[in-house]
Amino acid sequence: MKPRPSIYVEGLEPFIDSELVYKPNTVFSEMESYAKEKNIPIVTAATGGVLSQLVSFISPKTILELGTGLGYSTLWMAIGSKFSKITTVDRHEEQAKALDIYTKKMGLENQIDVTRVTASVLEYLLDENLWLDTDFFFVDCDKITYPTIFRTLWPKAKKGSCFVFDNVLWHGRVLNPDPKKPSDMAVMELWNEVKSQVSEYTLYPVGDGLLFFRK
Known part of the structure; x- marks a missing residue:
């Protein structure tokens, strides 16, 4: 059998995000442009679409997002x-305040x-009372914290709660992975822990990779 060629050819992912992903609000494209201009990392549009569909299927009462960024993924969910x-x-107050602005632009504040x-x-x-009853965790913060976050949440999260990294x-x-780069080692450590x-877990190979599992 011939080896199957990778779909990750140059230019495909930007095409997916700009031409193939359904965006329920035009403000998402505005946020993407701003993030690119200011060099602020956000999830891809395809990743946002998967997140949005996951929470629509699961219908969690509570969602805890670790890492706000501009609020791009927040609004998809x-x-x-x-x-x-x-x-x-998120620890970056000025950057995260963009969420409030874009929420109003989308007309979603109410x-x-x-x-x-x-x-x-x-x-x-550190305050377990803030998250013990959470139904859905989305983790997209500093990668070197990933193993600690998993080890903190996984043993005590309630049964049935969902995780996405x-x-x-x-x-x-x-x-x-480069053993000299803490972020590389942290991502690999997360994989080993999971x-x-x-x-059971599922890898969604959209954007930079979404990992989903349930307690």
């Missing part, structure tokens, strides 16, 4: 499940329940 109560945590918290993710997680393909560096402790 909010549109996917408007009855979910979302808490999003339709969704989103609370923005300015704090270090790891410090926020972004950037688990880490720009392809999972293929040849594969050794989680009975």
Whole structure:
């Protein structure tokens, strides 16, 4: 059998995000342009679409997002499940305030329940009462914190809660991680933790890779 060629050819992913992904609001494209201009990392449109569909299927009462960025992924989830109560945590107050602006631009300020918290993710997680009852965790913050976040949440999260980690393909560096780069080693450590402790998981190879599993 001939080896199957990779779909990851040059130019395909930008084409997917700009031409093939359904965007429920034109403000998403505005956010993408702003993120590119200011060099602010956000999930891809395809990743946002998958997130939105996941929460629409699961209908979690509560969502905890670790890493707000501009609020791009926050709004994808909010549109996917408007009855979910979302808490999003990020230490960068000025950058995260963009979420408030874009929420109003989308006309969603009275339709969704989103609370923005300015704090270090790891410090926020120290208070278990803030997250023990969470139904859906989305993790997209500093990669070196990924193993600690998993080890903190997984043992104590309630049964049935769902987890999604972004950037688990880490720009392809999972293929040849550099042991001198803490972020490379952290992503690989997360994979080792998940594969050794989680009975079933799903990798969505969109954007930089979404990893989904349930407690």
